Amino acid sequence: MTTSFDFFNYLDNELYCEDVKVKDIIEKVGTPAYIYSKNSILEHFIEIRNAFEDVSPLICFSVKSNSNLSICKVLADAGAGFDVVSGGELFRVLELGVSPDKIVFAGVGKTSEEIKYALENDIFMFNVESPAELANIDRIAGGLNKRGRVALRINPDIDAKTHDKTTTGKKENKFGIDFDSAGQLIKDIDNYKNIDLKGLHVHLGSPIYSPDPYVQSLEKMYKFLQESLEDNARKRIEYINIGGGYCISYTGENVKKPHDFAAEIIPVIKKLGCKVIMEPGRFIVGNSGLLVTGVTYVKTATWGKKFIVCDAAMNDLARPSLYDAFHRAWPVNTDVMMPEIELPGADRSANDRLELVDIVGPVCESSDVLAEKRWFPDVKEGGLIAFFSAGAYGFTMSSTYNTRPRTCEILVDCDSFSTIRRRETYEDLITGEKEFLDAS
Ligand SMILES: *Cc1c(COP(=O)(O)O)cnc(C)c1O
Numbered sequence: 001m002t003t004s005f006d007f008f009n010y011l012d013n014e015l016y017c018e019d020v021k022v023k024d025i026i027e028k029v030g031t032p033a034y035i036y037s038k039n040s041i042l043e044h045f046i047e048i049r050n051a052f053e054d055v056s057p058l059i060c061f062s063v064k065s066n067s068n069l070s071i072c073k074v075l076a077d078a079g080a081g082f083d084v085v086s087g088g089e090l091f092r093v094l095e096l097g098v099s100p101d102k103i104v105f106a107g108v109g110k111t112s113e114e115i116k117y118a119l120e121n122d123i124f125m126f127n128v129e130s131p132a133e134l135a136n137i138d139r140i141a142g143g144l145n146k147r148g149r150v151a152l153r154i155n156p157d158i159d160a161k162t163h164d165k166t167t168t169g170k171k172e173n174k175f176g177i178d179f180d181s182a183g184q185l186i187k188d189i190d191n192y193k194n195i196d197l198k199g200l201h202v203h204l205g206s207p208i209y210s211p212d213p214y215v216q217s218l219e220k221m222y223k224f225l226q227e228s229l230e231d232n233a234r235k236r237i238e239y240i241n242i243g244g245g246y247c248i249s250y251t252g253e254n255v256k257k258p259h260d261f262a263a264e265i266i267p268v269i270k271k272l273g274c275k276v277i278m279e280p281g282r283f284i285v286g287n288s289g290l291l292v293t294g295v296t297y298v299k300t301a302t303w304g305k306k307f308i309v310c311d312a313a314m315n316d317l318a319r320p321s322l323y324d325a326f327h328r329a330w331p332v333n334t335d336v337m338m339p340e341i342e343l344p345g346a347d348r349s350a351n352d353r354l355e356l357v358d359i360v361g362p363v364c365e366s367s368d369v370l371a372e373k374r375w376f377p378d379v380k381e382g383g384l385i386a387f388f389s390a391g392a393y394g395f396t397m398s399s400t401y402n403t404r405p406r407t408c409e410i411l412v413d414c415d416s417f418s419t420i421r422r423r424e425t426y427e428d429l430i431t432g433e434k435e436f437l438d439a440s
Contacts, residue, residue, distance in 0.1 A: 005287050005388055007037035015332045015386055019415040022292060022332050026384060029408050029419065031294035032312035034395050036066075036420075038074055038413040040288035041391075045078055048246065048280050051258035055269050055276045060104050062244050062281025063089040065392040068409055070420035071285065072096055081124070083244070083279040087114040094121060104241065104277060106153060106203070108133075108174050112140060119146045125277075127153045127201040127241065129176055131185055134192060141194035151199040151241055151277075152182050154224075156217040160204040160245065165323045169204035169217060176202070179220070183228040189236070197236045199274060203243025207282055209255055211264035214242060218268040225272065240269065241277035248286040250326050250389045252341035258283065282392040289391025291317050291407075292332060293370075295383040296362065306357045308376070310385060313361025314368040315404050317390060318397040321367040329359055329371045332384035336377035348375035359385065363402045395421075403429055 007018055015022045017035050025035060049059055060083040061075045067089060072082065073096055081102030082093045093103060105118050106127035115137050118126065128134050128150045141148040155176030158169045168175040177185070182200075189197050202217050218240070225234050242265065249255045269276055293312035300306045319325035330338040336353045348354050354375040361368045370387060379385065398406050405424035410417050 006043075007040035007288065008290060008386075008388065010334075010338065013333055013335045015330075017290065017412045017417075020412050020417050022290070022386065023384065025410055025412070025417050026292055026294075026332070029410060030423070031292055031384065032310075032316050032407045033292050033423075034289055034390065034407055034409045035292060035417075036068075036071065036285070036289040036391055036409065036411050038411055041071065041074055041285055042078055044284045044288060045075060045080060048258040048278070048283055051262040052266065052276070052278065054262070054266050057276040057278045058102065060102065060277060060279050061284060062279050063093060064396055065281025066285040066289070066394070067092055067396050068420055069096060070409075070411055072098075074411075075284070081277075083281075087111075087117050090114070090118055090121070090123070100124065104151075104201075104279070106201070106279075110136075112136060115140050115148075116144065119144050119148060122146070124149065125198055125239070125241075126150045129153045131177070131181060134185060134195065138192040138194050146194070147196050148194055149196045149198050151201040151239060152177055152185060152197070153201040153203070154179065154182055154217075154221060156202055156204075156220045158204055158213050158217045158220070160206075160208045160213045161210065162205045162208055162245075163323050166207075167205035169202065169213070179224050179228065183224070186229060186233050186236075189233070199237050199239030199241060199277075201241035201243065201277075203241075203279060204245055206245040207247035208245040209247045211256065211261045214245075214261065214265050215268055218242065218265065218272065222268065222272055238275060239277055240272055240274040241279065242269070244279040244281050244283075246280050246283040248282055248389060248392075250328065251343055252328070252339070253343070284392075286392035287389050289389075289394060291327075291387040291390040291394055293385050293387070295379050295381055295385060297381055298379070306355055308357050308359045308379060308385070310359060310361060310370070312370065312387070312407070313363040313402070313404065314365065314370070315363060315399045315401040316361070316407055317370060317387060317394055318399070319393055320370050320372075321365070322397070327371065327390060328388040329374060329376070329385050330388075331377055331379050332386050334377050334379075342374075345373070346375070351375065353377055363404070400424070400429055405429060 060081040137148040157171040293310040359371040408423035409421040
């Protein structure tokens, strides 16, 4: 029985990640646990690189989607650059020994400390999100006797048709600079003595299921370059950074693939005539990871509602409670076929092997529901459930809310697996507080 998640399949009623039984991993490391497929990560990286190879992009993996050092190393070894959004993320990739000329830095609120840290390490480019930030980079670069290489992040006022909380390119969103302000900045760019303007940047949100918003925003950029800039200013726009946002399938349905996006986007890029930077995150790691949880209790109310209470919670996988995200779930061991496609709200009452359940965590919040109203096979206490598509914005969004140690992370490579982050201990959780007890 195959799933739509290429590197995660059932064989003889057992879920495998590549050639390893998920159950064997869990016997060793316990639950909950994030489990990633190394070859899925590599294959998705190569797929997006190949799709866009006509324009030879620098692919900067979005570190916030999955910032584990070992995962970033897999991608660095494959030739990826990195898109960071904080000093902490920059620290991670510098620790790995990533070449600074493959690092770009976005974010509306880069602090002076973060800017200084990035300049001292000679990163490739800042994606600048306001005139005030540009002035700050200029000032700090001057003090350090460095050049600040920048792209202006444009807010093109395009609706990427994604969740309200994950859209970033509409004019009311906090991100980027509107075209008129950008035009003025470019006109005045020589006033910023320590700045090298290298390009323009745009990131519209995530996940985006159609190439149209990319094309529309790049067409707007083209028009801007042609109509609003003088020839000498236009020449400085050497790079166009088209951001991330490429969708993955969370349901098993077919969604657009990188080559579908590339077919529409590449012609506009060629018209722009710039070198290309891309910042995919979710597409590379999203369907390359699972969150596996143990079933702690099963309870059924007298009026019929059934809850599966598991040991993973909203602090481990925040997306369902944060933006109503849909993650497929299925038992790790079951003789009931996982449906190839599962849509939110689908009715499977006709299948007498399935029951309607809510899969919930132990956190003291009613929003701690990982999967709501799902038709699910019978699972017993002590059983295991896999949440699919959890490789992006899974562990990186996890917290220790309710003083819950964060999970371990495991990387599978063919028939072997290794821990790439140990499970936190109770001691870890009070480190940094304990030393102050005696003093107070
Ligand atoms: C989050 C982010 C990305 C990555 O988005 P994905 O949907 O994971 O591809 C890229 N660029 C910027 C600036 C981001 O903030």
